[in-house]
Amino acid sequence: MRTRRRGNPVGSFGPGGDGAGISRRGVLAGGIGTGALVALPDLGLGGRPAGHGLSDPAAMRYAFVYGTPGGDPAPGGSLVAAMCPASPPASRANPQSVSRAVAAPAPVPLAIKLAAAPVSSADRATTALATVDMVHDGAKVTLTLLDATSAAFARQGSVTVTGVPADAQVLVTPVFAPGSAIVSLVLAITEPVGKRMVRKAHPHTGSLVARLVTIWRSHHALAYFDQRSGAMTGPFHLSDEPSLALSTAAANGSDLLLWTTREPQPGDPAEVRAQASLSRLSVFPLGSGKARLSALAPAPWPGGEPVATLPTGDVARLVRGRHVQVYSARTAEMAELQIPAFSQVSAKPSAVTMQARADGTVFLTKPGAGVAVIADPADSFRTRTRIHFPVPASPLGAPWSKAVLSPAGETMYVLGSAATGGLSAYRVGSGKLAASYSEGRHYYGIYQLPSGTLLAVQAQNPRLAFFNADLSPLGTADTNLHVSAIF
Amino acid sequence: MTGYDTAGRIQDIHASAHSEFGARPNYWIRYFTPSPAADLFNDDATAESRGAWDSGGPFVGCISAPTQSRLSGSAAEGHADAQAFAAAMLAAYHAVGPMRLPANGQLYCWLDQEYSTSLSASYWNAWANYIAEYDFAGLGTYPLYPCLYCDPHSEHPNCSTIARSRQTDKPSAIWSSEPEPCGRLTRPPRWKAHKCPTVPTRLWQFGEQGACNFTADVDLNLGAPGFITARYCFHISRRP
Numbered sequence: 090m091r092t093r094r095r096g097n098p099v100g101s102f103g104p105g106g107d108g109a110g111i112s113r114r115g116v117l118a119g120g121i122g123t124g125a126l127v128a129l130p131d132l133g134l135g136g137r138p139a140g141h142g143l144s145d146p147a148a149m150r151y152a153f154v155y156g157t158p159g160g161d162p163a164p165g166g167s168l169v170a171a172m173c174p175a176s177p178p179a180s181r182a183n184p185q186s187v188s189r190a191v192a193a194p195a196p197v198p199l200a201i202k203l204a205a206a207p208v209s210s211a212d213r214a215t216t217a218l219a220t221v222d223m224v225h226d227g228a229k230v231t232l233t234l235l236d237a238t239s240a241a242f243a244r245q246g247s248v249t250v251t252g253v254p255a256d257a258q259v260l261v262t263p264v265f266a267p268g269s270a271i272v273s274l275v276l277a278i279t280e281p282v283g284k285r286m287v288r289k290a291h292p293h294t295g296s297l298v299a300r301l302v303t304i305w306r307s308h309h310a311l312a313y314f315d316q317r318s319g320a321m322t323g324p325f326h327l328s329d330e331p332s333l334a335l336s337t338a339a340a341n342g343s344d345l346l347l348w349t350t351r352e353p354q355p356g357d358p359a360e361v362r363a364q365a366s367l368s369r370l371s372v373f374p375l376g377s378g379k380a381r382l383s384a385l386a387p388a389p390w391p392g393g394e395p396v397a398t399l400p401t402g403d404v405a406r407l408v409r410g411r412h413v414q415v416y417s418a419r420t421a422e423m424a425e426l427q428i429p430a431f432s433q434v435s436a437k438p439s440a441v442t443m444q445a446r447a448d449g450t451v452f453l454t455k456p457g458a459g460v461a462v463i464a465d466p467a468d469s470f471r472t473r474t475r476i477h478f479p480v481p482a483s484p485l486g487a488p489w490s491k492a493v494l495s496p497a498g499e500t501m502y503v504l505g506s507a508a509t510g511g512l513s514a515y516r517v518g519s520g521k522l523a524a525s526y527s528e529g530r531h532y533y534g535i536y537q538l539p540s541g542t543l544l545a546v547q548a549q550n551p552r553l554a555f556f557n558a559d560l561s562p563l564g565t566a567d568t569n570l571h572v573s574a575i576f
Numbered sequence: 577m578t579g580y581d582t583a584g585r586i587q588d589i590h591a592s593a594h595s596e597f598g599a600r601p602n603y604w605i606r607y608f609t610p611s612p613a614a615d616l617f618n619d620d621a622t623a624e625s626r627g628a629w630d631s632g633g634p635f636v637g638c639i640s641a642p643t644q645s646r647l648s649g650s651a652a653e654g655h656a657d658a659q660a661f662a663a664a665m666l667a668a669y670h671a672v673g674p675m676r677l678p679a680n681g682q683l684y685c686w687l688d689q690e691y692s693t694s695l696s697a698s699y700w701n702a703w704a705n706y707i708a709e710y711d712f713a714g715l716g717t718y719p720l721y722p723c724l725y726c727d728p729h730s731e732h733p734n735c736s737t738i739a740r741s742r743q744t745d746k747p748s749a750i751w752s753s754e755p756e757p758c759g760r761l762t763r764p765p766r767w768k769a770h771k772c773p774t775v776p777t778r779l780w781q782f783g784e785q786g787a788c789n790f791t792a793d794v795d796l797n798l799g800a801p802g803f804i805t806a807r808y809c810f811h812i813s814r815r816p
Contacts, residue, residue, distance in 0.1 A: 157696040258702070260653060292682060292721050293776075298744075302711070303709060305659070305706070335659070357670070365667040389609065390609045390610075390660065393612040394612040410614065436583060438611060482691070483691040489644065548732060573644075
């Protein structure tokens with residue numbers, strides 16, 4: 090039976106329980122976003138008194154839970170963070186784990202009304218939040234960097250896009266650059282350029298209904314934040330109108346690579362229509378609003394596909410759930426490679442993920458096909474390891490993290506099958522099942538925290554469930570967020 | 577009226593689907609940008625349309641499956657995803673000469689919300705509003721209608737979100753993924769699709785490839801009684 094204790098959501102918390110490690114200035118609230126973020130101490134830290142934390146600084150990190158608040162979308166709703174002590178699950182795969190149950194962490198609210206999902210640096214030490222507020226002279230875009238070791242707001246910078254009307258849409262994408270202190274901000278600015286009264290058929294009755302419609306145009310702008318100095322430069326407006334707001338971006342130590350697509354227009358001549366499937370890749374030196382290189386890029390259009398910056402500085406896009414496009418940051422040339430394990434097409438798409446690893450390989454997952462791969466970009470993405478597993482429930486639904494690789498790469502943790510639920514662990518070397526846990530409950534996302542603790546996400550509270558690396562249950566925590574991702 | 581949906585390319589799939597089900601589909605529903613994990617109709621709309629014609633089901637419905645965490649996000653994210661979806665449909669329409677809008681002026685545009693995904697009001701309202709107000713091809717007829725694919729009984733917000741939307745942003749229809757009794761293209765189950773309280777379910781995915789062990793890369797769908805799904809799809813009027 091779970092016990093529940095409620096407390097002040099912005100009260101004492103943190104590694105020492107006294108709040109000393111936290112220097113938040115209250116909950117960050119953007120103006121026009123929706124998503125909310127709570128900080129979650131790694132379970133390895135939960136209940137430890139000050140001075141008795143983990144010795145490994147890398148493990149002293151928070152996880153950040155991102156989602157949309159449950160209940161009415163009142164601004165205050167997301168401030169009500171659940172405070173849950175340890176809660177031994179009703180049934181356990183390993184009875185010994187009962188004695189190891191420790192105080193479960195208490196999710197603490199950090200931000201609401203985020204303009205877009207957070208983004209973490211490659212080493213997960215920093216997480217970037219973007220908020221947008223409409224102010225008297227335009228749209229104020231604020232980038233906040235969270236320190237994962239303290240959950241404190243480490244850095245913050247703002248830039249105002251002037252002349253933007255209050256009903257504009259500003260989509261912000263922060264981009265970390267491995268090996269650089271510069272965080273790029275890709276701003277997609279969509280403004281109303283006209284309104285028109287039209288008559289449109291009612292979908293059910295067919296009767297014509299008068300309606301005021303808005304005509305929109307989008308373009309992009311760039312801004313750059315220097316983590317050392319705290320200086321923000323920009324915005325640098327790009328002359329790419331009319332463009333689709335949706336873009337893809339990645340950075341290496343010197344450049345920002347940005348894929349954009351021209352918005353097709355009704356009056357486009359045939360030669361323009363013929364190139365409609367193409368996008369454009371532009372390469373900007375970090376800090377600059379002027380591309381040093383720009384070239385047409387083959388389909389598909391950018392739009393949420395996983396990207397990874399490779400050790401060479403080139404960037405890989407995982408497209409169509411089965412092909413990797415490797416773009417040269419130097420020349421913008423592209424080579425398309427197939428991931429053989431992902432080649433099978435099916436009726437339904439699957440979530441796909443691609444993550445660069447410290448040893449230069451990449452970890453790719455396709456849970457809808459029940460397969461994960463470690464591939465070597467230095468060898469044309471040759472498959473080094475392939476691991477098969479039963480397809481989990483909701484392989485396309487959020488969160489997209491359905492399988493994770495342990496930091497040392499010896500174990501892969503994955504959601505259990507659609508039939509059994511739970512979690513499974515596979516030995517990477519042999520591809521064989523090493524352990525499994527199930528009490529009939531389905532999880533929809535899995536993450537591994539720096540301490541090695543596994544965090545699984547389920548639909549209803551307690552939405553957050555913690556496990557040891559051997560899949561022994563550790564405890565659970567409530568959150569008022571419908572969880573989309575963990576950072 | 578039954579038909580297929582697929583994340584693969586129609587031209588690669590229709591023959592195997594015909595072999596398995598022994599009948600022509602009335603329509604196909606295909607993925608458009610932004611659907612980052614699927615083969616996209618708009619990547620080669622001519623070849624896909626040719627495939628639809630050759631299959632005997634020359635009607636193409638449109639769905640978009642964005643990265644699912646975005647559906648919990650902001651209005652700016654919903655707006656951007658809808659803009660890309662509308663542009664992808666327009667690019668396909670431009671690319672395929674014999675591609676026609678529905679004669680009734682209503683092209684259903686589906687947003688894919690999976691079971692474990694939460695739909696925020698900000699995202700939905702912006703997405704639906706952009707679709708509903710898009711002046712497709714400059715025709716001035718505003719033929720795009722926002723619709724939602726979901727599991728109405730999911731524990732994650734979907735029906736409750738659209739129930740709060742303004743009248744003009746309400747989906748025109750629900751495409752329900754549950755229940756899943758399986759069946760055949762020519763022998764669909766009796767209509768018992770799950771529904772949301774405020775919006776009618778007009779399409780039912782009664783058989784998913786994985787759950788029903790279909791060999792062909794298709795899912796099976798059935799329109800509600802009296803609802804002719806193909807009338808809300810693009811029509812390929814001749815072989816491109």
